[in-house]
Amino acid sequence: QVQLVESGGGLVQAGGSRSLSCAASGRTVSTYRMGWFRQTPGKERELLAAISWSGENTYYTDSVKGRFTISRDNTKNTLYLQMNTLKPEDTAVYYCAASRYNWALINTSGYNYWGQGTQVTVSS
Numbered sequence: 001q002v003q004l005v006e007s008g009g010g011l012v013q014a015g016g017s018r019s020l021s022c023a024a025s026g027r028t029v030s031t032y033r034m035g036w037f038r039q040t041p042g043k044e045r046e047l048l049a050a051i052s053w054s055g056e057n058t059y060y061t062d063s064v065k066g067r068f069t070i071s072r073d074n075t076k077n078t079l080y081l082q083m084n085t086l087k088p089e090d091t092a093v094y095y096c097a098a099s100r101y102n103w104a105l106i107n108t109s110g111y112n113y114w115g116q117g118t119q120v121t122v123s124s
Helices: none
Strands: 003-007 010-013 018-025 033-039 046-051 058-060 068-073 078-083 092-099 118-123
Touching (some): 003 092, 033 068, 046 068
Parallel strands (some): 010 118
Antiparallel strands (some): 018 078, 033 046, 033 092
8 A cells, every 4th residue: 555645735825935845655666657736615626747667758738838847766766846936826735646648648547546645725
């Protein structure tokens, strides 16, 4: 089993930056596809960014492209999300997820493990 724990959420002003981390434990996720999702009340969970097991390939949804950067350090079993130029509409609970299936990064399915989520609130 893999346990994922996100950290780094909090309150930030619009235009500011925030960095999220997702620490994995239980087993290595170095061969797993990983992604960051977010969810707001009444909406479906949205895939923001995904990264291949090696870190060589990434995917971003249009709303965060150019502002968010996903990365990973397999030696630390940790996933990161650097968020810049934050907007009030980025306010959400952010989740990291890991998939044993190295499917296309744009694929939102096949994620086996999820963190508990961390709240990011962007004030205007």
